[in-house]
Amino acid sequence: MSKPFVFSGIQPNGDLNIGHYIGAIKNWLKLQEEYDCLYSIVDLHAITIPEKVKGKINNNIYDLLAWFLAFGLDINKSKIMLQSDNPDHPYLGWILNCFTPFGLANRMTQFKEKTSELKETISCGLFNYPILMAADVLLYDCDIVPVGEDQKQHLELARDVAQRFNSMYEPIFKLPEPLIQKNGARIKDLYHIEKKMSKSSKDEKGIIFILDSKENIYKKILKAPTDSKNSIQFNNQQPEIANLLNIYAGITDLSIKDIEAKYKNSDYKQFKEDLADIVWKFLENIQSQYHKYISDKSYLNKILDEGLAFSQAITNPKIKQVRKVLGISKT
Numbered sequence: 663m664s665k666p667f668v669f670s671g672i673q674p675n676g677d678l679n680i681g682h683y684i685g686a687i688k689n690w691l692k693l694q695e696e697y698d699c700l701y702s703i704v705d706l707h708a709i710t711i712p713e714k715v716k717g718k719i720n721n722n723i724y725d726l727l728a729w730f731l732a733f734g735l736d737i738n739k740s741k742i743m744l745q746s747d748n749p750d751h752p753y754l755g756w757i758l759n760c761f762t763p764f765g766l767a768n769r770m771t772q773f774k775e776k777t778s779e780l781k782e783t784i785s786c787g788l789f790n791y792p793i794l795m796a797a798d799v800l801l802y803d804c805d806i807v808p809v810g811e812d813q814k815q816h817l818e819l820a821r822d823v824a825q826r827f828n829s830m831y832e833p834i835f836k837l838p839e840p841l842i843q844k845n846g847a848r849i850k851d852l853y854h855i856e857k858k859m860s861k862s863s864k865d866e867k868g869i870i871f872i873l874d875s876k877e878n879i880y881k882k883i884l885k886a887p888t889d890s891k892n893s894i895q896f897n898n899q900q901p902e903i904a905n906l907l908n909i910y911a912g913i914t915d916l917s918i919k920d921i922e923a924k925y926k927n928s929d930y931k932q933f934k935e936d937l938a939d940i941v942w943k944f945l946e947n948i949q950s951q952y953h954k955y956i957s958d959k960s961y962l963n964k965i966l967d968e969g970l971a972f973s974q975a976i977t978n979p980k981i982k983q984v985r986k987v988l989g990i991s992k993t
């Protein structure tokens with residue numbers, strides 16, 4: 663029996679923050695120890711908001727790859743591919759578009775949120791984005807998809823579309839299972855606690871970027887708003903402290919209970935100072951790894967070439983199978 667297959671991706675839109683690590687990459691690292699893993703730099707997703715990446719996408723791609731390596735993706739265990747390198751992704755994306763009821767795609771909450779933000783500049787690509795994501799995972803008969811909470815609905819759509827295709831034609835697509843952490847699946851903006859930590863926020867003081875300086879990290883964490891209870895406990899009434907606890911647990915691997923016990927008699931100042939120390943020590947090391955990898959472009963290109971070959975060895979036969987089942991191939 664072959665090992666279960668894992669696929670996941672991140673957009674190269676220059677937005678890498680601590681939420682991406684805690685919500686997704688951390689699980690990627692664990693999974694590579696046991697499973698066959700393919701991780702993707704999903705640039706075709708990134709161009710669904712062209713204003714965000716115009717003139718920067720190429721650099722963003724190499725940056726993200728260097729970050730993947732810096733975090734600990736091991737190319738002897740995981741493969742990494744650039745989504746746009748393999749045309750089978752958008753090819754299957756188009757086919758799945760034809761199997762996705764408009765009403766189903768129109769229910770995606772992330773699209774609704776973006777519509778209110780981007781208004782008339784919103785692209786059709788952004789509407790179709792979850793369908794391309796469905797293609798990404800269904801192409802590989804993927805078993806596990808490690809993601810943050812915001813991607814759960816998109817994976818449900820992938821399962822629905824696969825089921826629809828399977829029941830209309832032949833059961834050729836495996837239904838993927840999302841893998842979402844119990845804690846840290848949605849790291850929130852430090853200032854806008856109702857929103858996920860993401861660059862689409864108006865200001866950046868609530869976002870801990872992976873490339874932030876020591877000074878910025880301390881400033882952001884020490885000034886992060888909290889309540890007046892001065893009690894370090896994880897509950898719904900203290901969403902800001904719960905968010906900081908999730909960040910603490912996400913970086914250290916201590917359980918929330920252990921952290922609560924550790925700070926039972928401490929005040930917010932002490933807790934925040936410790937958290938800033940922990941986050942900075944972690945990122946300082948990742949940043950130095952990143953600087954090492956980003957300067958070696960030929961190595962980075964080699965990784966993407968190998969990732970592409972690995973990927974196409976799986977997707978070319980899959981596309982053939984899909985065409986045959988659909989009846990759109992030569993006979």
Ligand code: TYM
Binds near residue numbers: 683799807
């Ligand atoms: P993207 O690029 O927005 O985010 C990448 C991953 O990071 C997670 N994430 C977070 N987790 C916790 N807290 C946060 N604040 C936070 N911000 C981001 C996301 O949930 C995601 O897992 N559509 C996807 C990329 C994609 C994909 C795929 C993923 C394309 N094809 C196939 C899995 C499988 C996206 O835009 O993620």
